[in-house]
Amino acid sequence: MQDVTPLITLEHARVHYAAEAGQVRKAVDGVSLNVHSGEWVSVVGANGSGKSTLAAVLIGFTPLSGGKRHTTPELAVRGVLQQPDAQVLGDTIEEEFHFTLSPLVDSIEEQIRRREDALHMVGLNYPPETTISRLSGGQKQLLNIAVALASKPDVLILDEPTAMLDPGARERMETIVQSVVRQGTAVIWITHHLEEATLSDRIIALEKGRCVYDGALSSFFYGSPDKDSSPTDAETQSPCEQLGLDPPFTVKTALLLKRQGMLNHATPLRPEQLVKEASRCILN
Ligand SMILES: Nc1ncnc2c1ncn2[C@@H]1O[C@H](COP(=O)(O)OP(=O)(O)OP(=O)(O)O)[C@@H](O)[C@H]1O
Numbered sequence: 001m002q003d004v005t006p007l008i009t010l011e012h013a014r015v016h017y018a019a020e021a022g023q024v025r026k027a028v029d030g031v032s033l034n035v036h037s038g039e040w041v042s043v044v045g046a047n048g049s050g051k052s053t054l055a056a057v058l059i060g061f062t063p064l065s066g067g068k069r070h071t072t073p074e075l076a077v078r079g080v081l082q083q084p085d086a087q088v089l090g091d092t093i094e095e096e097f098h099f100t101l102s103p104l105v106d107s108i109e110e111q112i113r114r115r116e117d118a119l120h121m122v123g124l125n126y127p128p129e130t131t132i133s134r135l136s137g138g139q140k141q142l143l144n145i146a147v148a149l150a151s152k153p154d155v156l157i158l159d160e161p162t163a164m165l166d167p168g169a170r171e172r173m174e175t176i177v178q179s180v181v182r183q184g185t186a187v188i189w190i191t192h193h194l195e196e197a198t199l200s201d202r203i204i205a206l207e208k209g210r211c212v213y214d215g216a217l218s219s220f221f222y223g224s225p226d227k228d229s230s231p232t233d234a235e236t237q238s239p240c241e242q243l244g245l246d247p248p249f250t251v252k253t254a255l256l257l258k259r260q261g262m263l264n265h266a267t268p269l270r271p272e273q274l275v276k277e278a279s280r281c282i283l284n
Pocket residue numbers: 017018025026027045046047048049050051052053054
């Protein structure tokens with residue numbers, strides 16, 4: 001059950017940078033949104049659309065050029081950024097957890113328990129005295145995610161967390177996020193892989209720094225359900241298609257089936273939903 005008070009609110013948030021020849025680069029341009037407890041929000045958009053800048057604004061790293069950012073008192077926000085090396089402070093796994101957990105948790109036993117749970121969760125099976133420089137890029141990313149999880153934040157912001165991960169670790173990330181969201185953490189997941197967005201509750205799309213979509217996944221991928229025309233009509237392109245983004249394989253397949261007169265108003269997002277809808281269609 002979601003708390004109605006937003007954890008973070010942005011009101012007309014702007015981040016503008018000075019560019020060449022006196023121009024202004026609008027990295028984030030008038031974005032207004034709310035983030036609630038226990039929701040999983042995907043943020044999508046083309047390269048340079050402002051996703052990482054928005055993440056930095058939500059975390060509180062990047063000051064606003066205009067607009068407002070409100071948070072609830074003592075909100076704990078943790079971010080895992082794209083470059084894992086940029087976030088590592090310690091020489092060893094143990095040190096890395098210690099730097100984050102010692103200001104938050106007094107008991108050493110509790111710190112160790114959180115560290116072991118988090119390493120187990122992300123599947124990083126290395127002893128705590130391991131030197132971080134020995135880890136691969138993907139393993140460092142998993143370490144940053146584990147440290148963020150161990151701090152039990154109210155809001156967890158993941159900027160392309162799976163970019164360096166193998167398929168097994170990617171799948172594990174989805175399970176981890178489902179579990180922390182169930183415990184009430186709000187997760188903001190920035191991704192170029194729209195397959196990863198299909199488990200989230202809501203999708204935000206950016207274009208040239210502006211928020212051009214904030215809402216349900218089904219309307220984003222299939223168009224608005226209350227329109228009279230079919231979502232496969234050229235004139236009724238979905239927001240995803242209008243933005244030129246690559247929809248998940250399941251959505252592409254479902255759209256092809258719809259063009260063959262199958263699936264009616266079904267809007268499957270995951271393969272298992274597509275199989276269910278297609279079977280229903282065949283049996284009828
Ligand atoms: N510190 C900065 N100084 C100047 N311009 C910046 C700065 N940070 C970002 N920008 C510009 O702001 C725009 C948005 O960048 P941002 O990294 O937020 O996009 P993105 O959607 O995350 O891109 P990608 O998908 O490629 O990671 C880009 O045009 C970028 O060049």
